[in-house]
Amino acid sequence: MNKYNILYNYINYSLEIIILSIIFISIALYFKNKYLICISGTFLIFILFFFRNFPVYKYSKNDNININGIISPSSSKIIMIKEKKTHNFIKTYLSPLDEHILVSPINGKILNIESNPTKNDAERMRITLQDDNGNIMHFDQIVSIFGRWGWMTKVLIDKRVIISSKIGDTLKQGERYGIIRFGSNMEYFLPKEYQIKARIGEKCELGESVIAMLKN
16 A cells, blocks of 8 residues: 555545544544544544555556456446437435545546536536547536535535546546545436446446447
């Protein structure tokens, strides 16, 4: 485990919360309040686990994945699949125990990154990718509207979806491009040239599970 990767994640994504947790623990210790010590200590442990040393993927962990496949960009469970006339749609759920980093599902180029919220979103970032065959697909990182007015969002976490790559970047399949610091869903809008292989209820592994394959 690379100690510098651990430090990078904590400093960039959770430093404010860790500092606040330590302040709460210090207050609890000063007043010798065992209940406050337990609560603040548990919260700190959860934050340290949630932002643990996520692997910084360069390529997919699975060497057998065909480059014509779309791999799962997140660690999440598939909760909805719809095949529409113009595209295929997949919606997934990320639990608090899932790794919340994001990796490129294909070898491709970032065409666009935009905030594209709906009325049900507190936050939504869309990344548009183009594969080597010219097919265009969208991947939305979503924070639901629940908790929009929470203290964590307003005071500590101004932006919960972070895209670390930029428009024009070329990504390798499995390469890291961002993180959902606190969020719950992703939505994939895939071109009809790809056939969906995933199933509702399937738990997809980050950078490993194949969710769709190029036809023919």
